[in-house]
Amino acid sequence: MERLIFCITLITFIVLLFLYPIFIKWLKKRQFGQYIRKEGPDLHNYKQGTPTMGGILFVFAIFFLSILTYFIQKEDLFLIIGVATLLFGFIGFLDDYLSIKKKDSTGLTAIQKLLMQFLFSILIVYLISILNPHSILKIPFTTKSLDLKFFYPLWGIIYLTGMSNATNLTDGIDGLSAGTYAISALFTALITGMNFNHISILILPVIAYLFYNIKPAKIFMGDTGSLALGGILGSIALYYSVELFTILTCFIFISEMFSVIIQVGSFKIRKKRVFLMAPIHHHFELKKWSEERIVLTFWTINFLTGIVALGGVL
Numbered sequence: 001m002e003r004l005i006f007c008i009t010l011i012t013f014i015v016l017l018f019l020y021p022i023f024i025k026w027l028k029k030r031q032f033g034q035y036i037r038k039e040g041p042d043l044h045n046y047k048q049g050t051p052t053m054g055g056i057l058f059v060f061a062i063f064f065l066s067i068l069t070y071f072i073q074k075e076d077l078f079l080i081i082g083v084a085t086l087l088f089g090f091i092g093f094l095d096d097y098l099s100i101k102k103k104d105s106t107g108l109t110a111i112q113k114l115l116m117q118f119l120f121s122i123l124i125v126y127l128i129s130i131l132n133p134h135s136i137l138k139i140p141f142t143t144k145s146l147d148l149k150f151f152y153p154l155w156g157i158i159y160l161t162g163m164s165n166a167t168n169l170t171d172g173i174d175g176l177s178a179g180t181y182a183i184s185a186l187f188t189a190l191i192t193g194m195n196f197n198h199i200s201i202l203i204l205p206v207i208a209y210l211f212y213n214i215k216p217a218k219i220f221m222g223d224t225g226s227l228a229l230g231g232i233l234g235s236i237a238l239y240y241s242v243e244l245f246t247i248l249t250c251f252i253f254i255s256e257m258f259s260v261i262i263q264v265g266s267f268k269i270r271k272k273r274v275f276l277m278a279p280i281h282h283h284f285e286l287k288k289w290s291e292e293r294i295v296l297t298f299w300t301i302n303f304l305t306g307i308v309a310l311g312g313v314l
Helices: 002-030 042-047 055-073 076-102 110-131 149-170 176-192 196-210 222-240 243-249 251-270 280-286 291-311
Strands: 136-138 145-147
Touching: 002 055, 002 196, 055 076, 055 196, 055 222, 076 110, 076 149, 076 196, 076 222, 110 149, 110 222, 136 243, 149 176, 149 222, 149 243, 149 251, 176 196, 176 222, 176 243, 176 251, 176 291, 196 222, 222 243, 243 251, 243 291, 251 280, 251 291, 280 291
Parallel strands: none
Antiparallel strands: 136 145
């Protein structure tokens, strides 16, 4: 059965490779292009109009493969992944669609998006409490764990919401978010003991998208893809109690999120900025780093911290 799942995943990957160019042409014809945030660097103005919502294809692919795996192998984790992918992808789709409809970079308001993230996080945490009940956090480099007891559901909701925002914030440079996700998903899955066939479900559909997203990007994933990726990573971590390991396996995503928190906090308290611009990849852009240099550097860092995370599994 595992070989069957892998064969279907490989076929899906190949289909996506051929489907993305068709999808890109269709998006261009419908003028479903990206609207660049006014707060972003001027360096990105040339990307205005690049087809967006490219995450739709890999979101449906991961959802399909996850649900198929659940029914064939009765793997509860993949029911969680499938639901999380669809729900967080739905939030992103609404945001992208409203942005295109309004011809502006803002789709859902920040409050609307956050409320939906909290709502869907509650649902995912509830499903995990039924399918794999626990309240612990495994501590890296030890055999011990931290029991949060009745605080665990609250932690899970905040954590999952935070992860979906972290991947969303990282999606700002060609290839950065998709490549970082592939590395993060690989190492997060490895520390849980997930087998190769299951890991391929999480990664190959996004790699197919990445072929068309590396600089110069022919398509962007939009919030449809970026929010879903955080939902996937967060739900895996919660299911296996490895949230603390993701500090390393998802190092870049978490760094990007905290760079925004630090920037906003510093400006409100001290009226001074720590970075030239946040998220932190924009800081390096304004430092005159090329996009290629930023992406390769961030991928490398995430790969190295992923290796360190593997060393923390005892």
